[in-house]
Amino acid sequence: MKYLLLTTAFILSIMAVAHADDYVLTLKDHQFSPKELTIPANEKIKITVKNLDSTAAEFESSDLNREKVVAANGEITVFIGPVDAGTYGYFDDFHRSTTTGTIIAK
Amino acid sequence: MLATLIIVFREIIEAGLVVGIVMAATRGVAKRGWCISLGVLGGVIGACLVAAFASSIANMMQGSGQEIFNASIMGVAVLMLAWHNIWMAREGRHIALEMKSLGEDVTKGRRSLMAMAIVVGVAVLREGSEIVLFLYGIMLSGGNSILSMITGGIIGLALGAFVSAAMYLGLLRIPTRHLFAVTSVLIILLASGMASQCVVFLQQAGIVTLFPHIIWDTSTILSNDSILGKALHALIGYSDRPTGMQMIVYFLTLATISALSKLFGTHKAAPLVKAHS
Numbered sequence: 546m547k548y549l550l551l552t553t554a555f556i557l558s559i560m561a562v563a564h565a566d567d568y569v570l571t572l573k574d575h576q577f578s579p580k581e582l583t584i585p586a587n588e589k590i591k592i593t594v595k596n597l598d599s600t601a602a603e604f605e606s607s608d609l610n611r612e613k614v615v616a617a618n619g620e621i622t623v624f625i626g627p628v629d630a631g632t633y634g635y636f637d638d639f640h641r642s643t644t645t646g647t648i649i650a651k
Numbered sequence: 652m653l654a655t656l657i658i659v660f661r662e663i664i665e666a667g668l669v670v671g672i673v674m675a676a677t678r679g680v681a682k683r684g685w686c687i688s689l690g691v692l693g694g695v696i697g698a699c700l701v702a703a704f705a706s707s708i709a710n711m712m713q714g715s716g717q718e719i720f721n722a723s724i725m726g727v728a729v730l731m732l733a734w735h736n737i738w739m740a741r742e743g744r745h746i747a748l749e750m751k752s753l754g755e756d757v758t759k760g761r762r763s764l765m766a767m768a769i770v771v772g773v774a775v776l777r778e779g780s781e782i783v784l785f786l787y788g789i790m791l792s793g794g795n796s797i798l799s800m801i802t803g804g805i806i807g808l809a810l811g812a813f814v815s816a817a818m819y820l821g822l823l824r825i826p827t828r829h830l831f832a833v834t835s836v837l838i839i840l841l842a843s844g845m846a847s848q849c850v851v852f853l854q855q856a857g858i859v860t861l862f863p864h865i866i867w868d869t870s871t872i873l874s875n876d877s878i879l880g881k882a883l884h885a886l887i888g889y890s891d892r893p894t895g896m897q898m899i900v901y902f903l904t905l906a907t908i909s910a911l912s913k914l915f916g917t918h919k920a921a922p923l924v925k926a927h928s
Binding site: 601603608610611613614615619620622628642 | 857
């Protein structure tokens, strides 16, 4: 059992390392940062959204057909792509006019 | 207030259209009002629970808990819709209308009703949890007064209910002998749309990776974001940028339910219809 746990912890840590260079969006005071996120086109990528606010948000992009609730002080991961080169908007669906950003695929 | 109104309206429409179709499809089945109300109530309670545990759900399964949860409940709804449609095809539409007089079929009818109650529950739960989280967030941030939030919510709810009721009443104008043919098509489209939505969740979680490319882009003509786009999304699974896998699953679901309904429908329904005409 102990070995199983250790092995699991080991595998999980490898996976954590493997994803270390994934993309991160931070939400604070209802603002995303970075506001413009550059990603490679034609590749499947993983974005982590960290919500540092005390209210829930919904990371949503109509352009990328993605939506996912981010709990207060929580974080989520979303896989996107492969997408064509271009500009894709995203927003917090709970504050959709004020909390926005763009993802640029190159 | 306007933000609350719009978000509540949009979510209510999505769930409300599903409820409208289910109501029309179960017309004449005894006690359907109770069953569907139960589905709505269950959905509302479920929505509050999902909102309360949003964080823990999201963290399950290596951060893909939300998608797996959503895909699972929508998968259940697809199965329930498929089962109902096949059942309706087999038992014949008039049986549903005369359910009260057919002792044995009341239980059968109830079983199908429970399936439909689950569909309603899933639709309400999915859209409702977003409303709960949103309203709770507004309450916490305290910027908006509670009163204006409640006003916006109630107007949004009323408008959404109005649109859904209008569709339901429109469906009821269809003569009874055609009604079930129409609702059965609507249910097949509803199920196919939900199945394709399941694919989106699994793609978002990085679980489904086949055929991820977008087939067409009609976002300039009819955006997913517009009210009509949202309504069509709920009704027939419209997407302005569907991926290859979404298309495959959509048409596979459509073909499977149609074929099974036809297969089971031809055996018993034909002589029954004859006997009645």
